[in-house]
Amino acid sequence: MEFIEYPDRDMLMLSLADKLSSQLGAALRRHDTVSLSVPGGTTPGPVFDTLSGVDLDWDRVHVVLNDERWVPADHPRSNTGLLRARLFQNHAAKAHLIPLYADTPTPEDSLDALSEGLAPHLPVSVVLLGMGADMHTASLFPGADNLEAALASDAPPLMAMRAPGASEPRITLTAPVLRAALNLHILITGAEKREALERARKLSPSEAPVAAILSEATVHWAE
């Protein structure tokens, strides 16, 4: 694991957006289309704001969330809603969304169709993950019903997930897809998450799911 500490959150968000855009640019020079996977939640908005203003060939970029909460895009907890509001703006408005939500009662109802949409874009060129203070990443939660299957090396790329720490059903990229990313970053802020990261380094992925991908990742942190 590489760990980069920044003097403050503004520096973190700007530097990380710069790193992601240069890795996307490098991938675009080598491939006709590239893929970017990003987290939802409360932390990554400022990275999206900066990234969306970078003049890349966005119409060749396919964006998929790390995970989605099973709520419609206009719901306040929708990660897709966050993407539309903060990333698919300015230059990045031309990017393509690979959906992780469909209007069916459960994620299982749409899993096959959503997996088919994702398959042509694997391996993901650039992955940015978040992490919760409970050491979950994407929707790989401690105690989740499908956690062991999603950590297995033969896991399908997408799985449905339900967990005590998640207030709605989820759909998530699985550990092998995250580990196979060509560039893998984790964004965390604050003392509580830094302590959680240090704890996770000493635990198994079943106890601390983020541990499943730490050895491949660069962690970006500011107080």
Ligand SMILES: O=C1O[C@H](COP(=O)(O)O)[C@@H](O)[C@H](O)[C@H]1O
């Ligand atoms: O529920 C989720 O939580 C994590 C962490 O979110 P944050 O609000 O603590 O930044 C996020 O990475 C994930 O994509 C999201 O669905």
